[in-house]
Amino acid sequence: MEYPNLFKPLRIGDLELSHRIVMAPLTRLRSSQPGNIPGPINASYYGQRATPGGLLISEASQIAPIGQGYPASPGIHSSEQLAGWRLVTRAVHEEGGFFFIQLWHVGRISHTSFHPEDGLPVAPSAVRPAGETMTASWETVPFETPRPLDRAEIPQLIETYRQAAQHAMVAGADGVEIHGANGYLLDQFLQDRTNLRTDEYGGSIENRARLLLEVVDAASSVWGPGRVGVRLSPFGTFNDMGDSDPVRLFTYVIRQLSARGIGYLHLIEPRSSESSGGAPLDQSAPDAATLFRDSFQGALIGAGGFTGDLAEAAIAAGKADAVAFGRWFISNPDLVERLRQNAPLNPYDRSTFYGGDVRGYTDYPTLAELESMPVGA
Ligand SMILES: Cc1cc2nc3c(=O)[nH]c(=O)nc-3n(C[C@H](O)[C@H](O)[C@H](O)COP(=O)(O)O)c2cc1C
Numbered sequence: 183m184e185y186p187n188l189f190k191p192l193r194i195g196d197l198e199l200s201h202r203i204v205m206a207p208l209t210r211l212r213s214s215q216p217g218n219i220p221g222p223i224n225a226s227y228y229g230q231r232a233t234p235g236g237l238l239i240s241e242a243s244q245i246a247p248i249g250q251g252y253p254a255s256p257g258i259h260s261s262e263q264l265a266g267w268r269l270v271t272r273a274v275h276e277e278g279g280f281f282f283i284q285l286w287h288v289g290r291i292s293h294t295s296f297h298p299e300d301g302l303p304v305a306p307s308a309v310r311p312a313g314e315t316m317t318a319s320w321e322t323v324p325f326e327t328p329r330p331l332d333r334a335e336i337p338q339l340i341e342t343y344r345q346a347a348q349h350a351m352v353a354g355a356d357g358v359e360i361h362g363a364n365g366y367l368l369d370q371f372l373q374d375r376t377n378l379r380t381d382e383y384g385g386s387i388e389n390r391a392r393l394l395l396e397v398v399d400a401a402s403s404v405w406g407p408g409r410v411g412v413r414l415s416p417f418g419t420f421n422d423m424g425d426s427d428p429v430r431l432f433t434y435v436i437r438q439l440s441a442r443g444i445g446y447l448h449l450i451e452p453r454s455s456e457s458s459g460g461a462p463l464d465q466s467a468p469d470a471a472t473l474f475r476d477s478f479q480g481a482l483i484g485a486g487g488f489t490g491d492l493a494e495a496a497i498a499a500g501k502a503d504a505v506a507f508g509r510w511f512i513s514n515p516d517l518v519e520r521l522r523q524n525a526p527l528n529p530y531d532r533s534t535f536y537g538g539d540v541r542g543y544t545d546y547p548t549l550a551e552l553e554s555m556p557v558g559a
Pocket of ligand 1: 206207413454486535
């Protein structure tokens with residue numbers, strides 16, 4: 183086997199993974215409308231990518247309407263959505279896979295059109311991101327200046343995360359991943375470019391980390407810490423992010439997560455700072471897995487610009503315990519089998535990443551399907 187390390191079992195919390203190839207969370211904007219409800223096409227997409235003992239992480243799923251930032255992203259707050267997620271978890275479990283649902287609140291990346299009755303998007307502070315966003319009707323418009331969350335609203339926000347973690351359990355998931363990366367709400371609290379608060383949720387590193395850690399504790403109260411993962415993107419610049427001292431900030435956060443005994447830490451490598459991977463990799467960027475490995479005692483999942491060779495090398499060198507693949511999992515439903523055989527990969531079509539139908543979603547062929555196609559087809 184070309185990649186022996188990728189095919190070693192791995193324990194995450196009390197789950198025994200049979201290999202170390204994880205499906206990264208991938209927003210595809212194909213939930214059923216109205217209501218942002220996962221449906222049968224989403225179930226077949228995840229089912230195609232599930233393998234016995236393999237871990238899939240869901241696309242980010244908003245915990246409440248105020249946390250939605252893109253049209254047709256699925257939610258995890260209504261009973262219809264939970265019924266939809268049940269179809270998905272069943273499809274993954276039928277293949278013997280494990281499924282974690284990624285819990286999402288986009289904070290200032292939202293737009294009033296997603297929640298007209300709630301008004302402006304909320305954030306730690308009234309700092310408007312540079313650039314443009316998408317409305318509920320798929321229009322591109324400049325970002326709004328968010329409304330700073332009142333201190334008195336924070337307990338309810340944490341409770342909303344706890345309920346979403348509970349909903350994931352009701353929907354039959356195997357755990358939850360807290361989305362603390364890519365410039366969304368929890369990352370906005372962590373980094374000092376977006377957090378200008380003067381209460382106990384802003385200022386010092388301990389204060390800026392408080393919300394994320396309280397959310398992790400809330401999710402752990404439902405699942406136990408071993409079934410909770412956390413995704414972070416140290417040095418990430420996507421969504422106009424930045425911090426004056428990312429090494430000190432993320433070392434603190436990661437040590438705190440380690441002390442809590444969470445199931446895994448999921449680190450996006452700074453070399454792929456643009457979340458959808460559109461930009462070339464920055465090979466001069468710091469290596470997050472190396473910088474933070476010693477601060478975390480549990481399982482570490484690396485992500486961002488990995489190939490089979492890079493993943494095998496990262497695991498062999500002890501830089502990561504597992505590797506999450508994003509774009510290659512979009513275009514290769516049988517990515518695990520292809521890496522097992524070191525077979526060529528289907529190229530991905532960026533134009534069908536977001537929105538649309540089964541095209542570019544559930545119609546990428548497996549190796550077996552390619553082999554049975556007539557020559558010239
Ligand atoms: C279409 C698309 C959607 C994505 N959606 C999410 C998401 O919902 N949550 C998240 O944490 N990251 C998201 N990402 C980032 C990926 O999980 C991953 O970190 C990134 O694609 C780099 O990995 P890759 O080089 O293997 O593609 C998305 C990336 C792409 C391309």
